[in-house]
Amino acid sequence: xxxxxxRAMFTMFMTLALIMALxxxxxxxTAQTQTQPQVTDAIITAFEKLIQEEMDYFHVPGMxxxxxxxxxxxxxxxxxxRSVETGEAFxxxxxFRIGSTTKSMTSLLIAQLVDEGKLNxxxxxxxxxxxxxxxxxxxxxxxxxxxxxxxDTGLKPEGMYSFQWGExxxxxxxxxxxxxxxxxxxxxxFAYNNDVYAL
Numbered sequence: 265x266x267x268x269x270x271r272a273m274f275t276m277f278m279t280l281a282l283i284m285a286l287x288x289x290x291x292x293x294t295a296q297t298q299t300q301p302q303v304t305d306a307i308i309t310a311f312e313k314l315i316q317e318e319m320d321y322f323h324v325p326g327m328x329x330x331x332x333x334x335x336x337x338x339x340x341x342x343x344x345x346r347s348v349e350t351g352e353a354f355x356x357x358x359x360f361r362i363g364s365t366t367k368s369m370t371s372l373l374i375a376q377l378v379d380e381g382k383l384n385x386x387x388x389x390x391x392x393x394x395x396x397x398x399x400x401x402x403x404x405x406x407x408x409x410x411x412x413x414x415x416d417t418g419l420k421p422e423g424m425y426s427f428q429w430g431e432x433x434x435x436x437x438x439x440x441x442x443x444x445x446x447x448x449x450x451x452x453x454f455a456y457n458n459d460v461y462a463l
Contacts, residue, residue, distance in 0.1 A: 326354030
């Protein structure tokens with residue numbers, strides 16, 4: 265019997281992904297004689313062994329792994345089963361919902377834009393989105409980039425349930441955020457909110 269996906273399993277998976285990203289990520293400044301690590305057969309064998317051990321330990325039926333270096337896919341492989349019921353194999357083409365794991369990727373990309381001077385954590389959102397509005401005229405100019413990312417805007421928690429099915433665009437998202445009532449204290453109360461994060 266498979267154990268349900270737990271916070272511990274998610275943490276293990278994200279830790280493994282982060283370690284692999286750090287090991288194989290190119291550095292911005294490298295000595296001319298320094299070369300980037302090469303993905304050798306021995307590394308692949310060890311990587312696959314680690315994946316299989318973790319899948320067995322946590323009873324994960326299937327997953328996919330990829331190693332990318334300098335924008336080039338060096339390795340991609342599916343492991344285990346996509347469906348335990350049908351026995352369908354997990355491949356590199358298997359599509360699955362990755363849900364809120366994209367928030368960590370989004371945070372990393374925003375942090376890179378901050379490092380590059382293209383964004384500032386403390387800039388008001390209206391600097392980048394002049395049409396940004398909330399249900400409170402007093403709150404709107406206070407909300408900064410960091411507040412969107414930290415989910416402490418004071419706006420009602422929202423899971424984007426209205427957007428899960430069907431088509432929507434940025435204008436719909438702005439409209440949805442503008443309709444959210446203020447239910448918490450700005451810059452104090454955390455409220456999980458996909459709508460503001462999606463902006």
